[in-house]
Amino acid sequence: xxxxxxxxxxxxxxxxxxxxxxxxxxxxxxxxxxxxxxxxxxxxxxxxxxxxxxxxxxxxxxxxxxxxxxxxxxxxxxxxxxxxxxxxxxxxxxxxxxxxxxxxxxxxxxxxxxxxxxxxxxxxxxxxxxxxxxxxxxxxxxxxxxxxxxxxxxxxxxxxxxxxxxxxxxxxxxxxxxxxxxxxxxxxxxxxxxxxxxxxxxxxxxxxxxxxxxxxxxxxxxxxxxxxxxxxxxxxxxxxxxxxxxxxxxxxxxxxxxxxxxxxxxxxxxxxxxxxxxxx
Numbered sequence: 469x470x471x472x473x474x475x476x477x478x479x480x481x482x483x484x485x486x487x488x489x490x491x492x493x494x495x496x497x498x499x500x501x502x503x504x505x506x507x508x509x510x511x512x513x514x515x516x517x518x519x520x521x522x523x524x525x526x527x528x529x530x531x532x533x534x535x536x537x538x539x540x541x542x543x544x545x546x547x548x549x550x551x552x553x554x555x556x557x558x559x560x561x562x563x564x565x566x567x568x569x570x571x572x573x574x575x576x577x578x579x580x581x582x583x584x585x586x587x588x589x590x591x592x593x594x595x596x597x598x599x600x601x602x603x604x605x606x607x608x609x610x611x612x613x614x615x616x617x618x619x620x621x622x623x624x625x626x627x628x629x630x631x632x633x634x635x636x637x638x639x640x641x642x643x644x645x646x647x648x649x650x651x652x653x654x655x656x657x658x659x660x661x662x663x664x665x666x667x668x669x670x671x672x673x674x675x676x677x678x679x680x681x682x683x684x685x686x687x688x689x690x691x692x693x694x695x696x697x698x699x700x701x702x703x704x705x706x707x708x709x710x711x712x713x714x715x716x717x718x719x720x721x722x723x724x725x726x727x728x729x730x731x732x733x734x735x736x737x738x739x740x741x742x743x744x745x746x747x748x
Contacts, residue, residue, distance in 0.1 A: 501538055504545035513541055584729040589721045597717050598710050605713050607705035609666040611677055614643055616650075617658045618694035630655045631688050634696040639685035643698065665705070673697065 499511040517537045518526055526533060552560070598605070616637075618630055633655060637646050647659040669677055672695065676686050680699040689695040 502542050504542055505549050507545060507549075509538065509541050509545065514538060517541070580730055580733055584726075584733045586725050586729045589718050589725055593721055594714050594717045595710070597721060598713065602707050605708040607707060610663060610703050610705055611666045611669070611699060612663040612701040613673070613677060613697055613699055614659070614661040615673070615695055615697040616643055616647060617660065619656045619658075620693045622694075626655075627694065630657070631690060631694055634688045634694060637696070639683070639698055666702070 498508075500508045501511055501514065502509045514534050514537050518534070521529075529536075555563070616634055618627070618634075622630065630650070633650060633653070634657075637643065644659050644661070647657055650657050666674070666677065672689055672691065676689055676695060676697045677699055680686055680697070682699055682702050685698040686696060689697070
C-alpha cells in the first residue's frame with residue numbers, strides 16, 4: 469500500500485495535538501475548522517503542525533499557511549477514510565500500534581527535552597579519546613620493498629620454470645644481481661627497489677606486502693605476472709595532529725553525551741514505575 473506519507477502527516481498532526489495542553493479541553497470547546505465524514509479537524513491540529521516548523525519558516529510561508537495546512541489535513545483525512553474501507557483488521561490494528569508507539573515517542577521526546585541535562589564535551593574528553601584511539605588517526609606506513617617481476621603473458625612451461633627459479637633465491641641474496649642471472653638464462657624479468665606509502669601499493673603488491681614481516685620475502689605470487697617480494701623496512705608515518713582532528717572528535721562525542729543524559733533520565737523513570745517482563 470502507498471499510504472505511508474499521508475498516514476504520517478495525519479498521525480503526526482493528531483498525535484501532536486493530543487499531547488498538547490490545548491487538546492485537554494473538552495471537545496465542545498475546541499474550534500472545529502472542517503469535518504470529513506463527521507470527523508473534525510480542530511484548530512489545535514493546525515497549531516500542532518505549525519509548531520513543527522521554525523517561526524521564521526512559518527513567517528516566510530505567507531498569510532495563507534493555515535489554510536494550506538487545513539486543506540492538507542482534510543485531504544489526509546479523506547484518504548484515511550478510504551484506507552479504513554480497504555484495510556484488513558490486522559493492518560488496522562498494526563496502524564493503531566504504530567500510532568501508540570509514535571505517541572509515546574513524542575511524549576518521551578518532550579520530557580527529555582525539558583529534563584535531560586546534556587553535559588558539554590570538554591577538551592579533556594576530546595584529548596582522552598584521541599590518546600585512546602590514535603590508531604584511528606594513523607597516517608599509515610611507509611614501506612621499502614624490492615621485488616622481481618616477470619613479463620605478463622608468458623608461455624606456461626616457461627612460466628613454471630621461472631617460478632621455480634624465483635623461488636630458489638634467498639631473502640638475503642642480491643636480487644638485483646640475480647635479475648641479471650635470470651636474464652642470462654633467457655628469463656625476461658624486472659627488478660624494482662622502491663619506497664612508497666603502503667596504502668598506495670597496487671594489487672597484488674598491496675596484499676603481498678601486508679602479509680610480510682620486515683626482512684621477510686614472500687613466496688612467488690602466481691598470476692598473469694609472477695612476483696617475488698621482499699619487505700626491507702616498514703615505518704610509521706605518524707598520526708594526524710590533535711589540532712586537525714579535535715573538532716571531528718568533539719562532533720563524534722556529542723551524541724555520546726546525549727545518550728548518557730537520556731540514560732540518566734530513563735533510569736530515574738524506571739525507578740518510578742513498576743516494570744514486569746513476562747515470558748512470551
